[in-house]
Amino acid sequence: MEKDIKSLFLSNVAQVVGNPSALVVYRAEGNYLYDQEGTPYLDFISGISVANTGHGHPTIISSVINQVKRHMHVMVYGEFAIEPQAKLATKTLEKLHPCMNRVYFVNSGTEAIEASMKISKKYTGRSQFISFKNSYHGSTQGSLSIQGSNKYKGGYYPLLPDTHQANFNDLAVLEQITTKTAGVVIECIQAGSGYIPANQEWIKAVRARCTEVGALMILDEIQTGMGRTGNWFAHLDYGFCPDIMCLAKAYGGGLPLGAFVAPEHIMKVIQADPILGHITTFGGNPVSCAASLGVFEVLEEDVTLMESIPYKEQIIQSKLIHPNIEKISGKGLMYCLWLKPAIDGFKVIAKLEKQGVISNSFLFAENAIRITPPLTITMDQLNFGLNTILEVIDDLSE
Ligand SMILES: Cc1ncc(COP(=O)(O)O)c(C=O)c1O
Structure with a gap:
């Protein structure tokens, strides 16, 4: 066989x-x-x-096994306080700027991006998104709409309207980000285009422009997170704080897990008018969260x-x-x-x-x-x- x-x-x-x-x-x-x-x-x-x-890694395996023995899936959002979720949210926030104070768990990077786009629309009351040429943020309809090339969009139109792709590392984007913009989806190291690092002054200027016009800066740390660039998250070396940060990939330690992180005043939009703004059967599965806690442990113990x-x-x-x-x-x-x-x-x-x-x-x-x-x-x-x-x-x- x-x-x-x-x-x-x-x-x-x-x-x-x-x-x-x-x-x-x-x-x-x-x-x-x-x-x-x-x-x-x-x-x-x-x-x-x-x-x-x-x-x-033995630390991750034992964290997973211990959790599997206690419990696997239970309802993961909205009601129960689940130990690995609570500990993982706390551990994640410990590594970030104090303004980031809420974590919401999902299944994947794509879902984290999708939810961030939804939140940006509701928070700002706007619908325009700016992303960057040759970027990849996922394959679903929202994330595909902001994909930075039409190469993989063929056959899937119509996608979301009012999505625009600017040149990475080009200050011309500042004029495109206006009071119509709900969110700017950006990476510190643009992955899909061949790991192109953002210029520090440029990305800080984008941050400042988002603040000026009230657009949300959605930072995709899906590939760059969990130590890959030599710090817990790439933006920590750049010295700015995004409005929403998306995580996945290494965050789950080999199990499916994504998350988005934001300040409470932004995260609140999924809690009211209507409630249940983003729900997911498996997002933040306790076993995936246990694996993630294992990754944090390994990276903390072996500096x-x-x-x-x-x-x-x-x-x-x-x-x-x-x-x-x-x-x-x-x-x-x-x-x-x-x-x-x-x-x-x-x-x-x-x-x-x-x-x-x-x-x-x-x-x-x-x-x-x-x-x-x-x-x-x-x-x-x-x-x-x-x-x-x-x-x-x-x-x-x-
Ligand atoms: C930079 C970046 N963003 C988003 C995604 C989508 O993440 P996922 O495949 O977990 O949905 C990927 C996946 O390759 C990625 O590299």
Whole structure:
């Protein structure tokens, strides 16, 4: 039966691409995935910025098991005080500016973005959204409407009206943000376009403009959160406070979990006129919250995981030099390697997998490959992965 997993996957699971690698992932531990034969694959993408503390961390597993033994799903919103939710909200707020004082749990990043858009409409009484070219915030109809490219919108129109995409890092956006704007959806490191860091002065100017016109600044920390850039959340290094912050991915420690965080006066709109402004059967599932608490525990106990990021970043920057590498962009342990047109990025990714390194492409960065290893990656593993990338590019250059 196990031998047929690949064909069962290809014939019974709906596919979103025409030629998946269909690598059979049998188990994952530490910084590696393993196939059925026990072949290790170094994880250079962390399941797209999820496995920040590696796979199967014992602290996270025991937190999950303890919670599973106590209880799994109960009604998660509106009525009951659920211990892992209460503790996780408290732990999350502990890391943030004191103005952020309420957390609402959902299932995913997309749902956090959707709910933030709803809240912004109700709070401001406006409906216009500004987001940025080549950004990705989710695949549902609201989040797709603010997606920063029309590339993946085909066939899904009509989407939300009055949604506009401005140029990232361009001050011209300040004029687009007006008293008609409900919300500006923004990232500190724009992920979909190839990990492009926001210029500090620019993002602070956007913050100030939102305040000036009464628009809400919705910060997407879905990929950048939980230590990935060397701080708990990327905006803490930029020195501004958003109105709403969205979390998911590594926040759930490998289980599905999202959240949005805001000051009480903003969060209040989901509580009245009408009540139940955003409800969800599973959002804030106690087991997911327990896993998240495990991630906080690991990152708090082993401070070297975040502290070593600048050094690891230097290694990435100094190693990835090759005549067929155009440039690299990124911050922390989220890097994009841009290839020259002579090399096909998809071939690099396929060959890397054969050589035991898992990478991936970007939605909007053409001919580029993703480097987002777990924060637990050792120097030897990092060097191995980077050397393998250089070898593969060398081979394909011949
Ligand atoms: C920056 C960013 N925002 C939002 C999302 C959507 O999150 P989710 O896939 O959890 O719905 C993603 C997912 O890749 C993302 O990278």
